[in-house]
Amino acid sequence: MSTTVMIVDDSLFMRKMLRDILEEEGYEVAAEASDGEEAVAKYKECRPDLTTLDIVMPNKTGIEALQEIMAFDPAARVVMCSAIGQESLTTAAAEAGAKAFILKPFNPELVARVLKEAAQG
């Protein structure tokens, strides 16, 4: 059975790109969410194996969503998506339990490698 992923990003464009990369790699995209609140709700609903979480989002930031997801499921495997220049936020995310980081703009090979590690590790 393929690994299920939930993609969280407020940009449809970003979600579409990431979905294409992930599906190419054989992941099953179980859900998409466009803000932090939706992310938490959908996580509880579909319990994906992996979650990619954007940091800058409306209605709860990625960090807030991460904290809630980790509180709900301490075994959650969440990979944060961040842009260059958000180093302070990545520290906060790591403390909150993020497994890994991928940097925007996405590099398909890098994304694939980081997610694979996050799924296994």
Next chain:
Amino acid sequence: MDMSQYRNLFLSEAREYLKTINDTVVALEQSPSDRAGIDALFRGAHSLKGMAASMEYGDVVEVAHSMEDLMLRVREEGLVFDAGVADLLLEGADLIEGLLNDVEQELEPRRPPGDLPRRLAGYTPQRAQPEPHPPQQAPAPSQAAPAEPEKGIEPAGELSTVRVRTELLDHLINLTGELVTNKHRLLNIGRELGSPQLNDAVSETAKLLRALHDEVMKVRLMPFDAICDRFQRSVRALAKRSGKELSFELAGREIGLDRGILEQLTDPLNHILRNAVDHGMEGSAERVAAGKAAKGVVTLAVSRDRDRVLITVSDDGRGMDPQVMIAAAIRKRLITPEEAVLLSPRQALMLACIPGFSTAKEVTDVSGRGVGMDAVNASIQKLGGSLTIESEPGVGSRFTLMVPMTIAIIHALVVQCGKVKGAVPVTAVHRTVELRREQVESIGKRQVFQLDGEAIPLLSLNRVLGLPLGRFTSGIIPLFVTEAKGRRIGLVVDRLLGQHELFVKPLGRPLSRLKGVAGGATLGDGEIVTILDVADLL
């Protein structure tokens, strides 16, 4: 990775962000410390940057990045969102818009960022009148072709409007409505298949459709102002004719309404205004004797409440007395004394809307109101709106019309009666109830049930529609509460099927002549429902 496949998606979403940025900048100028607005601006610039970076549009990245940084200073470092910040952000949004147009037309960037990123980065407040416009304009002539100013590069201005035939607009609305119906079909399929991917895609589509619908409907909006002058003239003429001194005040002329609704509001509003001047308003002598200002005031005010528009006509005239209204209705045999006991003061005032309640001759001695109010009420309900009357004897009256800003797509309660599925606009439904059989009481020949301390009479919608009556073998009687003749009644149906978003289509002849039928619509599964005008049916 072949990025060209994402170009259109990038363009459409980037333009959405630009629109948000433009709107938010303007809103923030009014309330510069609005946290939500500041956050939204920051996110908008940030998302634009990220998307453009993926597409490798360096110029867009550079401008968006410096806009994001400027907003970060506002957000984190207490930089005040002043006119200088607003100007720079708008200039940035314009520049990106130009760059997007170049991308769309596959041209080399014709208006590079120039020194804008530097000015965004180096912004310090309280410079004596920062004037970013001349530098913005200056490079343009050297870059652009001399003769024809390119489309899209032009900053939005007077050229940004086009004339469109209303027929074309109706066509667009029709198509959008069909899409909404189709969305429900997809939702049903998704539910049957249990596919999260499909559900996700459909829910995304649903969001986009909602946005599309709202935008398309906005195109048909016209300001209320378009019909104001008629009222001003008619009120003036009426006052003159009846020899009354009054001032007429108008508020909210700028509020937009669907042109179809606007057209159908003219007559009802004229009726109400005429009543206010002719019957509601006292003569100067009477006013002074009652301790009021000699000059009366009639106000017509329009305001928005989300997707609805409130129109109130108020006067400071003699007002209406519920007890007098009730006595008159009993005298005219419109209600029985037993029914009268059940009426609240508010419901008593609504008696004015019963056909036959009053004629012009009797109106002044009865209540000071009533001419054509049944017609007024019927036309407002036909628009999917509602009418409420408030009044205090000696102080004045207020008539409130609440109408939808746009038409065509309504929320309706779908009910099953025998083999027929009917839909009742939620505006006409006070609430739904599932009664246990033992909750039904008999008062004389009538069956009633208790709701909020009021005995609500029950009526079978099946019977009204001439259909066989339901059995209710489970002992549960489903019904919805609505209003008729100014009071609440419970309409019993076979089943309550839930609330649906319906795209209403007018019925052709001869169906359009049927009493109580307001239109038709298709459910997501293709089934046809009849839209019922309950007030008209009863």
